Amino acid sequence: MNTLIQSNSELSQHRLDNLADSLADKGYMVMPELLPSQIAESLLLEVSEYGSQHFQPAGIGREQQQQQNQFVRTDEIRWLTGQTEAQQAFLSVMEQLRLGLNRRLFMGLFDYECHFAHYGPGDFYKKHLDAFKGRTNRVLSTVLYLNPGWTTEDGGELLMYEKKQRTPFLKLTPLFGQMVIFLSERFPHEVLAANRHRYSIAGWFRINASIGGAIDPPR
Ligand SMILES: O=C(O)CCC(=O)C(=O)O
Numbered sequence: 001m002n003t004l005i006q007s008n009s010e011l012s013q014h015r016l017d018n019l020a021d022s023l024a025d026k027g028y029m030v031m032p033e034l035l036p037s038q039i040a041e042s043l044l045l046e047v048s049e050y051g052s053q054h055f056q057p058a059g060i061g062r063e064q065q066q067q068q069n070q071f072v073r074t075d076e077i078r079w080l081t082g083q084t085e086a087q088q089a090f091l092s093v094m095e096q097l098r099l100g101l102n103r104r105l106f107m108g109l110f111d112y113e114c115h116f117a118h119y120g121p122g123d124f125y126k127k128h129l130d131a132f133k134g135r136t137n138r139v140l141s142t143v144l145y146l147n148p149g150w151t152t153e154d155g156g157e158l159l160m161y162e163k164k165q166r167t168p169f170l171k172l173t174p175l176f177g178q179m180v181i182f183l184s185e186r187f188p189h190e191v192l193a194a195n196r197h198r199y200s201i202a203g204w205f206r207i208n209a210s211i212g213g214a215i216d217p218p219r
């Protein structure tokens, strides 16, 4: 059995209750320390050891419509597959979250997909929605930050907006071990440029929108 998964990574009912309440109430939640720090540290070690040949440029849109658009985002990504112990430990925590939220909010979350993201100094992701109403099966977005010793001078904040508002209601510093979770259709958001390397895992819980046996969408 995986030693990282064993390392005390069970989410308490209390934390799941708080998260469910916050999502139902406000549509988002910031969790300062979702994972045992040992897991977050292993994930950081892993992602910071990948060279650029292990990442792909991030795209926007889906499948055939997938295109790289340097005006929208300039980060690079690497999908998690569960190929390392640290990834498995992370995915198992996210699975607990999926089941816990389904039980409390009847969200029908079906699966979870996620990728490491690396923003080099100056990289950004302009204001966007992770899902458009009725046109996607991404319902809940998550971002885990892996940046020890980040200060406000480093920039790289996540700005979250209410639709049609020009001023963000939240400006989040990408602190190590912190996770933000929000309803994908509800909040436009953007990533400001940072002046140091910024690492994270962005992920989405999806509902099952399969038709005729085909899972929609393949990646
Ligand atoms: O890294 C972040 O703070 C947000 C990333 C994001 O919005 C995305 O990958 O869709």
Ligand SMILES: [Fe+2]
Binding pocket: 128, 129, 130, 189
């Ligand atoms: Fe996003």
